[in-house]
Amino acid sequence: MGASEFVEESELHAFVDGELDPERQRQIADHLVRRPEDAALVEAWRRQNAALRGAFAQTAQEPLPVSLQATAPRANANPANASWTRSSGSGKATPRRPVRRLEDLRRSRRRYALVSSIMTLLAGVVVASVAILAFTGSASPPEEAERGAASTGFVARANVAYLTFAKDARPVEIGADRSGELAAWLAERAGFGTLPDLSREGLRFIGGRLVPGAAGAAGLLLYETPRGERVELYFERAEASAAPSDPLRAAPGLAAIEWRAAGMAFVLLGPLPAETMQAAAERAARAISGTAESPSR
């Protein structure tokens, strides 16, 4: 090749980064064959690029925290920016608006996160004392609550919900055959109406119901393995559930995985091996973040 004997280091970088025209790209490739020390450099940089991408690949897949989801809508809602949304007559804008306001509301509530979490804790104490009074008066000490509700966190509530409903003869209120109705109901009452499909993890969707959360309605979706083991996906509004500062505890024999996405707190709970639960949780998280990113949110 008539290429220069000496290739500038800057050209090697440009080669790695695809900045050269095809002709020069080819010439440098030829040069590298003749100069193994330059080829080693190029190879090292490529490894660095791959390592960097690998180290942060997961971040872009994660569901966005509420703060980042709500940023753009909030700027729109600002009166000074009103022209941003009002000027647009596109059909797309209409379904988004109510949801965005809800997000705005949530954001402003987050400012009082400290206050509200203290309130939640106080409310928890009140509820717990009432419950203790009620239970000490009753003849049947509820074994299930004792096993599960060691704390007032949402994992504990998920636990109680599991113990209450998963083994019941009528575990769900609306079955999978009426999933449209179920989704609409849960979306309206519990603030979240996606029913993630976990069938690839061997979990058949049975249905769901509304359950009491910390500060209002929470949702419960149930899945079943071919062997009849039941797995629950419990969710409630994240602002209702203070960050679990208390030690998280699932009942014996149950694995639980919790995460937060789309302004909700989720717990996947069931008697399956940890890897299966992890895979199912990841699939559910992806399904949920997919919903959160979709424009029709």
Add this chain to the structure above:
Amino acid sequence: MGKSEDFCETLEKLTPGLRRYARALLAGGADEWADTLAQGAIQLALQETRPKETLPCETGEIRICLYAAFTHVAQRKLRGGAPSRLSLRHPVIIHGLADLPLEERETLLLVALEGFSYEEVARITGGDRSLVLMRLMRARAALTALDQRPAAPANAPHRSAGHLRVVK
């Protein structure tokens, strides 16, 4: 119309990538800070483009605007150094990254992680192509010194599900 709506939608679509870049720029040691910076950048991008009659409508252009806004925010906020909680759990490359000066880290990540061209990086960081190349060369030289050791596994298993927490 609907242009401004599209602009917002595009911003939202670009947010996960921006968040990845923010974390990488903080060398994986301060994820909450990274989110705050990303949030600041999105707000700045919205503010800056709003008064203009012509909004950029091409995704590539919007992306450059967004990353330029981020650079602006980051340079202001990170001047005094960023908090970092690196541990041995982080791959070697992250430690190397953390030791680079901010400008070099920025340039390397915009090229290698985010895939911008040199010209685009020059627009984002407010320099020219030769400055971009110089910073890139210095950054890679510093990391190559580290690289004499075997490369870190590209996807360490413990990072596979960052936000999911197993309840014991």
